[in-house]
Amino acid sequence: MMMMQLMETPNQKNSLFNAMNRFIGAVNNMDQTVMVPNLLRDVPLDEEREMSSVKSDVDEGDMYSYYQLLKSIRRDIEWGVRGAAADEKRKESMEIIRRNSSVSASSSVSGSSEEDEEDDEDLAKQFQYHLTGLQEVLSKLTQQANCLTKRYKQEIGIGGWGQ
Template sequence: MMQINCDSASNKHSLINVMHRFIAAANNMDETIMVPSLLRDMPLEERMSGKMETNNNEPQYPNKQRDMYEHYLLLKSIKNDMEWGLLKREMSSGASFLEMTVKQEEQKPVTGDLTPEENHDLENQFHYHLRGLFGVLSKLTVQADHLTNRYKREIGCGNFIR
């Protein structure tokens, strides 16, 4: 069994740490939100003086999730996929786009005969996807925390926000 180096797990910039932070935020969200149906028809963004709330002057992009309930389900689904992998989802329902892509990649023949250019390309691909994964997991963590805090405010538990 592979062991995780304690130094890399304690490094705040490690992928493992970023994954743990998201899973902890999603677990906290799940433990806090006792009645998820209360999130139905609650808009994702809070209206403040007629404008949408923005973080760090980032442009607001329309989300596929129309309300907080759908966003809650998305965050739970992502957390479950991270914890259980793609196999569990495949067994319980149809394959998603991501799973179909992974299957297509698995079906391609793998040979050990990679040229130096292909090795360099693999390294570039790895770093590109690693940066993307860091960014996505960080944003998902913030969204899970925001959803949890917003739920607390909406049900009147604003005094108990951690």
């Protein structure tokens, strides 16, 4: 299967949408390359410098568990976070929205437009902060997926192919 690469303008290069697409593409490539994921079992992450920083985040500390983690993150991006934890987060989010809505309604009744402007500015700052963080994490995860793919090729003896 051939992937089509779109031309990115300098402004689009740093978009969240493109960061997600690069990550999903890297994980898809990893998934298509890794034909026998079990070969990644017991292959330590710390042999590759770029991947050593994630070792503490993975319970088993091997390439197989990181492979599974990357696929799980891709699934969450494509399909959303599912399950009881997602339902609980959704309920919490709805409660926060309800509280903010009632606060906004009561503050607009009291005529406090300065507080509304501060809230809007705070929301904008929060959005920029989280957007930047998400883009940085996606960039690192994309590098990790590419690194894992390269490492798998080396493990099975095709390290020089398709690089």
